[in-house]
Amino acid sequence: MTKEERRLRELRGKIDALDEKIQALLSRRARIAQEVAHSKARNGDKYFYRPEREAEVLRRALERNRGPLPDESVARVFREIMSACLALESPLKIAFLGPAGTFTQEAALKHFGQAVETLPLGAIDEVFREVESGNAHFGVVPVENSTEGVVNHTLDMFLASSLKICGEVALRVHHHLLGTGATSAARRVVSHQQSLAQCREWLDAHLPGIDRVSVASNAEAARLAAADSGTLAIAGDSAAGLYGLTILATNIEDRPDNTTRFLVIGDLDTQPTGADKTSLLLSGKNRPGALHRLLAPLARHGINMTRIESRPSRRSIWEYVFFIDIEGHVRDRKVAGVLKRLEGEAAFYKCLGSYPKAVA
Numbered sequence: 001m002t003k004e005e006r007r008l009r010e011l012r013g014k015i016d017a018l019d020e021k022i023q024a025l026l027s028r029r030a031r032i033a034q035e036v037a038h039s040k041a042r043n044g045d046k047y048f049y050r051p052e053r054e055a056e057v058l059r060r061a062l063e064r065n066r067g068p069l070p071d072e073s074v075a076r077v078f079r080e081i082m083s084a085c086l087a088l089e090s091p092l093k094i095a096f097l098g099p100a101g102t103f104t105q106e107a108a109l110k111h112f113g114q115a116v117e118t119l120p121l122g123a124i125d126e127v128f129r130e131v132e133s134g135n136a137h138f139g140v141v142p143v144e145n146s147t148e149g150v151v152n153h154t155l156d157m158f159l160a161s162s163l164k165i166c167g168e169v170a171l172r173v174h175h176h177l178l179g180t181g182a183t184s185a186a187r188r189v190v191s192h193q194q195s196l197a198q199c200r201e202w203l204d205a206h207l208p209g210i211d212r213v214s215v216a217s218n219a220e221a222a223r224l225a226a227a228d229s230g231t232l233a234i235a236g237d238s239a240a241g242l243y244g245l246t247i248l249a250t251n252i253e254d255r256p257d258n259t260t261r262f263l264v265i266g267d268l269d270t271q272p273t274g275a276d277k278t279s280l281l282l283s284g285k286n287r288p289g290a291l292h293r294l295l296a297p298l299a300r301h302g303i304n305m306t307r308i309e310s311r312p313s314r315r316s317i318w319e320y321v322f323f324i325d326i327e328g329h330v331r332d333r334k335v336a337g338v339l340k341r342l343e344g345e346a347a348f349y350k351c352l353g354s355y356p357k358a359v360a
Contacts, residue, residue, distance in 0.1 A: 083113020
């Protein structure tokens with residue numbers, strides 16, 4: 001045996017010893033998690049999953065990280081550990097905008113880990129209804145893309161729904177061109193309308209003159225491409241594997257930082273973590289300067305507004321409501337004081353929830 005072979009055997013022995021310790025610690029952690037669940041049950045706490053606690057664990061893991069693993073990998077490992085431990089006592093059912101293979105499912109698994117039951121649904125309003133009825137513990141829906149803007153249907157659902165925002169997921173979205181044959185035989189490219197828009201420049205340059213057809217989801221596009229050699233799909237890795245398609249071109253999105261934000265919805269109030277957002281739904285009174293009056297308290301008290309969108313209220317024509325995200329939690333003293341002033345100034349006021357900012 002050479003010197004390098006002996007060195008390799010020695011290093012592998014160290015890895016094996018570490019693996020044994022890691023597995024023993026994982027088992028110990030799982031047993032303690034079971035004790036936590038039993039304690040909650042005795043106290044009448046029906047919520048085994050707490051978004052603020054998971055965010056706290058993840059942030060601590062990232063603070064401790066000194067490499068060589070990147071933060072994203074460390075976060076993924078700890079998410080799966082928490083997901084598996086939680087499933088020992090109370091497996092979660094997560095509704096999402098389907099079918100299987102969509103980026104929304106990918107976001108759901110990124111947030112909750114693999115040890116959950118996912119429930120694909122055909123429309124955003126169906127996701128809300130499943131969670132409202134108690135058939136799913138939480139739902140995951142898209143709300144905005146860094147390139148193409150907001151998903152109006154999601155915003156509109158909050159006007160009537162009693163559900164709260166319990167968390168958010170930021171997912172880097174990479175689009176691939178998928179098919180069963182060569183691009184030269186293609187008659188059309190199919191995908192969700194937002195994905196087609198996010199890849200417009202690439203399609204203009206590489207597939208000019210080919211019909212572009214909008215369908216309900218990227219996963220549906222992949223299904224169609226799998227059934228027809230003349231159809232190409234724009235979708236992600238999950239859809240490619242699920243439908244057995246070949247990746248003909250990778251990362252065809254026009255912006256390399258293309259990111260979609262998803263919301264986690266449920267019937268749960270989260271506790272402050274120190275790194276939170278609060279989402280609001282407001283409309284101003286019908287008088288000059290109404291929007292300025294609504295927003296002025298935020299500026300006066302140093303509350304950072306990270307997003308504002310307007311939508312028709314659907315109560316009367318030319319009446320609008322504003323969806324606003326601010327930094328901070330509704331239980332923070334400064335935020336609570338400002339929200340009280342906003343409520344007094346607004347013709348319509350609804351707090352959609354305070355929740356931890358997305359982690360890795």
